[in-house]
Amino acid sequence: MAVATHAPRRPGPVLVGSAAVVAAWVVCAAFWPHLVPYDPDLQAPADRFLPPGPDHWLGADHYGRDVLSRLVAGARPVLVVAPLAALVSVAAGTALGLLAGAVRGWFDGLVMRLLDAVVVFPVIIAAVLFIALLGRSAPVLVLVIAAAFVPLVTRSVRAATLVEREKPYVEAARLRGEPLWSLVVRELLPNVRGTVLVEATTRLGDAIFAAATLSFLGLGQPPGSPDWGSSVADNRLWLQLAPWTVLAPALAIGSLVVAVALLTDRLRRQLGRS
Amino acid sequence: MTAGPVKGGPVAGGPVMPPGLVVDGLSVAYPAGPVLHDIRLAVRPGETFGLVGESGCGKTTLGYLLGGHLEAGGRVLGGRVLVDGVDVLALRPAALRRWRASHVAFVHQEAASSLDPTMRVGRQVAHVLRAQGLPRQAVAARARELLSRVRLPDVDALARRYPHQLSGGQQQRVVIACALATRPRLLVLDEPTTGLDASVQHEVLGLLTGLATELATAVVLVSHDLPLVGQACDRVGVLYAGRLVEVGPVGEVLAAPAHPYTVALLDSAPTLGVPRAARPLATIPGRPPRPGETGAGCRFAPRCPAAVDACRSAEPALAELAPAGAALVPSGGHAVRCLRPGAVGRAAPGARPAPAGRPGPVLLQVRGLTRRYGRTVALDNVDLTIHHGEVVGLVGESGSGKTTLARAVVGLGPPGEGDVLLDGQELPARVTQRSRQLRRRVQMVFQNPDTTLNPEHRVRHILHRAIRTLRGHDDVPALARRAQLDDDLLDCLPARLSGGQKQRVAIARSFAGSPSLVVCDEPVSALDVSVQAGVLETLARQRDRTGTSYLFISHDLAVVGYLADRVAVLYRGVLVEQGPAGQVLAGPHHPYTARLVAATAPTAAAPAFVEPAPVDPAGDGPGCRYASRCPYRIAGRCDRVAPPAVALDDGHLVRCHLDPASLPSAAWLAPGSPAAAARPG
Numbered sequence: 001m002a003v004a005t006h007a008p009r010r011p012g013p014v015l016v017g018s019a020a021v022v023a024a025w026v027v028c029a030a031f032w033p034h035l036v037p038y039d040p041d042l043q044a045p046a047d048r049f050l051p052p053g054p055d056h057w058l059g060a061d062h063y064g065r066d067v068l069s070r071l072v073a074g075a076r077p078v079l080v081v082a083p084l085a086a087l088v089s090v091a092a093g094t095a096l097g098l099l100a101g102a103v104r105g106w107f108d109g110l111v112m113r114l115l116d117a118v119v120v121f122p123v124i125i126a127a128v129l130f131i132a133l134l135g136r137s138a139p140v141l142v143l144v145i146a147a148a149f150v151p152l153v154t155r156s157v158r159a160a161t162l163v164e165r166e167k168p169y170v171e172a173a174r175l176r177g178e179p180l181w182s183l184v185v186r187e188l189l190p191n192v193r194g195t196v197l198v199e200a201t202t203r204l205g206d207a208i209f210a211a212a213t214l215s216f217l218g219l220g221q222p223p224g225s226p227d228w229g230s231s232v233a234d235n236r237l238w239l240q241l242a243p244w245t246v247l248a249p250a251l252a253i254g255s256l257v258v259a260v261a262l263l264t265d266r267l268r269r270q271l272g273r274s
Numbered sequence: 275m276t277a278g279p280v281k282g283g284p285v286a287g288g289p290v291m292p293p294g295l296v297v298d299g300l301s302v303a304y305p306a307g308p309v310l311h312d313i314r315l316a317v318r319p320g321e322t323f324g325l326v327g328e329s330g331c332g333k334t335t336l337g338y339l340l341g342g343h344l345e346a347g348g349r350v351l352g353g354r355v356l357v358d359g360v361d362v363l364a365l366r367p368a369a370l371r372r373w374r375a376s377h378v379a380f381v382h383q384e385a386a387s388s389l390d391p392t393m394r395v396g397r398q399v400a401h402v403l404r405a406q407g408l409p410r411q412a413v414a415a416r417a418r419e420l421l422s423r424v425r426l427p428d429v430d431a432l433a434r435r436y437p438h439q440l441s442g443g444q445q446q447r448v449v450i451a452c453a454l455a456t457r458p459r460l461l462v463l464d465e466p467t468t469g470l471d472a473s474v475q476h477e478v479l480g481l482l483t484g485l486a487t488e489l490a491t492a493v494v495l496v497s498h499d500l501p502l503v504g505q506a507c508d509r510v511g512v513l514y515a516g517r518l519v520e521v522g523p524v525g526e527v528l529a530a531p532a533h534p535y536t537v538a539l540l541d542s543a544p545t546l547g548v549p550r551a552a553r554p555l556a557t558i559p560g561r562p563p564r565p566g567e568t569g570a571g572c573r574f575a576p577r578c579p580a581a582v583d584a585c586r587s588a589e590p591a592l593a594e595l596a597p598a599g600a601a602l603v604p605s606g607g608h609a610v611r612c613l614r615p616g617a618v619g620r621a622a623p624g625a626r627p628a629p630a631g632r633p634g635p636v637l638l639q640v641r642g643l644t645r646r647y648g649r650t651v652a653l654d655n656v657d658l659t660i661h662h663g664e665v666v667g668l669v670g671e672s673g674s675g676k677t678t679l680a681r682a683v684v685g686l687g688p689p690g691e692g693d694v695l696l697d698g699q700e701l702p703a704r705v706t707q708r709s710r711q712l713r714r715r716v717q718m719v720f721q722n723p724d725t726t727l728n729p730e731h732r733v734r735h736i737l738h739r740a741i742r743t744l745r746g747h748d749d750v751p752a753l754a755r756r757a758q759l760d761d762d763l764l765d766c767l768p769a770r771l772s773g774g775q776k777q778r779v780a781i782a783r784s785f786a787g788s789p790s791l792v793v794c795d796e797p798v799s800a801l802d803v804s805v806q807a808g809v810l811e812t813l814a815r816q817r818d819r820t821g822t823s824y825l826f827i828s829h830d831l832a833v834v835g836y837l838a839d840r841v842a843v844l845y846r847g848v849l850v851e852q853g854p855a856g857q858v859l860a861g862p863h864h865p866y867t868a869r870l871v872a873a874t875a876p877t878a879a880a881p882a883f884v885e886p887a888p889v890d891p892a893g894d895g896p897g898c899r900y901a902s903r904c905p906y907r908i909a910g911r912c913d914r915v916a917p918p919a920v921a922l923d924d925g926h927l928v929r930c931h932l933d934p935a936s937l938p939s940a941a942w943l944a945p946g947s948p949a950a951a952a953r954p955g
Contacts, residue, residue, distance in 0.1 A: 168720035169728040171686055176743040177713045190730035
């Protein structure tokens with residue numbers, strides 16, 4: 001057909017900028033041993049509270065550790081925990097939401113009431129409880145964050161499923177006797193994909209924030225980790241003496257959360273156009 | 275009229291423009307290509323002009339442009355739109371906004387979405403009046419006057435209701451009341467009655483014609499339904515590929531269409547009382563050109579049965595059939611853009627078909643079916659029989675229970691009392707309880723073409739899944755070809771298909787496992803008239819080939835009469851009549867059937883409209899449910915005693931207290947006409 005289509009629009013500055021920030025942090029997380037100027041755990045008492053300068057670009061903390069090195073190394077914990085948590089919560093939430101929406105009846109009621117119970121339980125208390133039982137480690141952190149997000153994902157996916165399941169194409173599939181799994185996987189899943197995608201991107205941003213928050217509260221990484229949340233917590237006692245030690249990891253968290261939010265938003269718009 | 279002149283002003287100089295709407299040589303293009311080409315028309319105040327054409331011919335673009343609205347990316351290449359001499363397209367944005375507020379009103383297709391669901395309808399009308407600057411004290415009286423002007427019953431009570439408490443026709447009349455509140459000089463209605471029942475359509479259109487004359491407003495009615503427009507308009511223009519191909523007084527255009535496209539549009543619409551055996555519908559081959567698809571010559575030539583070489587080399591101009599002097603714009607005469615006007619005539623009904631053959635053995639038997647939604651009885655003790663190879667048409671207004679019955683038969687509805695038997699074998703109420711054999715034998719075609727196919731699956735996959743699950747023996751291309759689907763569509767996603775093609779895929783899908791019964795729930799009501807003819811033909815051919823029975827549901831009596839062997843009439847959950855199609859439509863028949871038939875009448879022979887009394891779902895007494903609206907009711911009997919089922923000849927059952935001799939009948943559908951009993955095969 002000779003119908004003219006719009007030329008694909010060039011990615012805007014926001015997309016490029018946010019993608020660059022995210023990519024930079026991903027590179028840090030992956031290759032930090034090769035990038036850091038100092039060992040992030042190397043203590044140099046002579047350099048305590050050294051302000052930013054030519055030797056230590058972002059200064060040093062109360063043990064004389066290089067803030068820049070800790071910043072670069074600290075990207076790894078959050079960039080491992082948050083995407084995993086988002087992935088687990090979206091996978092579980094999508095499966096539950098689709099099933100609950102497709103089956104309805106008592107199964108739907110049971111799933112949704114159980115998830116309500118999870119939601120009313122305060123996340124921080126739950127985290128304390130789990131971490132006390134299972135110890136402080138990355139897998140536990142992933143599970144705690146994912147568990148907190150599953151009800152939210154489930155509700156969105158279930159709502160989308162309830163809209164789709166009433167449409168004639170699903171009824172036609174029921175009329176010709178498609179089994180439940182086929183109904184869910186073949187008919188419903190492709191048509192709630194948009195909702196799943198939105199949930200995945202939203203949950204990724206939330207998970208970064210949640211991981212940092214739990215670390216700040218000392219519920220995340222083991223002590224001494226260069227993780228950003230822990231760094232803010234450790235250094236806040238010396239906030240007035242050496243503000244760079246708090247500012248740097250705080251800004252790192254902020255930059256990653258904002259960049260992920262902008263990036264996913266722009267990507268969604270690009271996908272929506274095609 | 276209080277409307278004063280608007281800044282931006284009347285056109286200075288030039289000839290004096292007639293009042294009303296004048297479109298002068300208007301051409302518009304979208305990025306993909308030109309969509310409107312040299313449109314010239316004039317609508318006088320008080321005149322109703324119908325703008326007709328298939329989807330994608332530019333009628334909506336033109337309708338919106340009359341109010342100065344142009345979709346983003348559109349450009350006006352030339353020409354003017356003048357309303358009472360004001361050049362609308364030349365107005366500055368602020369002046370245009372002021373002009374729109376006081377001079378033009380639009381009514382859209384979906385009445386329900388034009389009204390604010392949280393606001394009582396009286397306040398909505400008042401709102402428009404307040405925005406006009408009418409003093410607060412005068413508003414209430416004027417709102418009341420407007421609502422009664424659109425012939426709404428019991429205005430004081432109705433003004434206090436919310437939109438969802440009104441029927442579709444009442445909602446549309448409230449929207450029209452809002453539109454009239456501004457005393458517009460131009461009223462544009464875009465498919466205002468699509469989706470309404472035939473009887474309500476009739477009422478809304480009749481209202482419009484009256485009001486246009488009364489208020490001296492120029493009215494433009496945009497529709498795809500040429501015969502329908504014929505009922506309401508003074509003049510009509512037929513649009514094809516962005517060009518006016520024929521324009522003239524409605525009587526002349528309908529009686530003696532000169533352009534082959536107009537003829538094709540008229541021939542593709544079924545006529546009440548003419549079944550397929552008497553005159554198969556003409557389908558227009560091909561499709562309209564898309565914007566940007568250019569070619570020399572007449573744009574209709576590739577689809578025209580009368581095209582000659584000259585048609586393909588130069589595009590004809592819009593010329594008056596009987597020249598009445600050269601005019602800037604068509605002066606009201608009959609004009610056509612064709613080299614050989616009148617070369618194609620209307621198809622005449624063929625010879626009277628052979629009398630009905632004997633029906634096959636009973637296939638489906640519905641016995642005492644009752645379904646309730648809460649306190650509302652959707653189906654009340656319905657008995658219905660469908661024979662092998664038979665098409666049974668089911669008609670009734672919206673809310674009469676047609677779809678509930680359809681869904682109960684296929685097993686998608688809620689369970690309830692009564693039985694459904696297929697070849698004597700009980701069909702469980704839920705499809706999940708039915709065996710694979712039974713599921714294969716009862717399939718369904720749904721109403722909305724846009725949601726009937728999984729948007730993420732290609733046509734090939736959709737048909738493949740149907741064959742796999744229903745254990746069919748065809749391969750995908752053969753199945754598609756039988757539904758008149760081209761092979762190159764098989765690898766398309768549904769979004770690339772037209773509405774008619776989507777319904778064909780749905781039909782092919784339902785036939786994947788050689789079904790005994792296909793339930794068709796308004797399969798063509800969302801389609802253009804010309805597309806509808808093709809889909810009906812596909813359904814008819816499938817039936818002729820396989821002997822599959824249909825339960826064919828439609829609110830359009832002409833469509834049902836075209837395809838059905840027998841017709842059943844449902845009124846608020848009660849089957850008031852069933853029998854051979856010709857007899858049910860021509861009568862003598864139930865008073866309710868008489869009303870439905872009259873609403874479809876091509877003449878102005880419609881009876882006075884009886885506004886239905888408010889219905890209390892739980893408050894039905896033992897009497898006839900139609901009694902409150904029935905002009906023939908027998909006081910003291912009809913509203914107290916349940917009417918008996920009276921058997922006329924040929925298995926024609928009427929549930930009415932009237933003596934069979936005094937039942938009404940449609941005189942213009944004489945029993946000797948081809949409508950009387952036609953049963954192919």
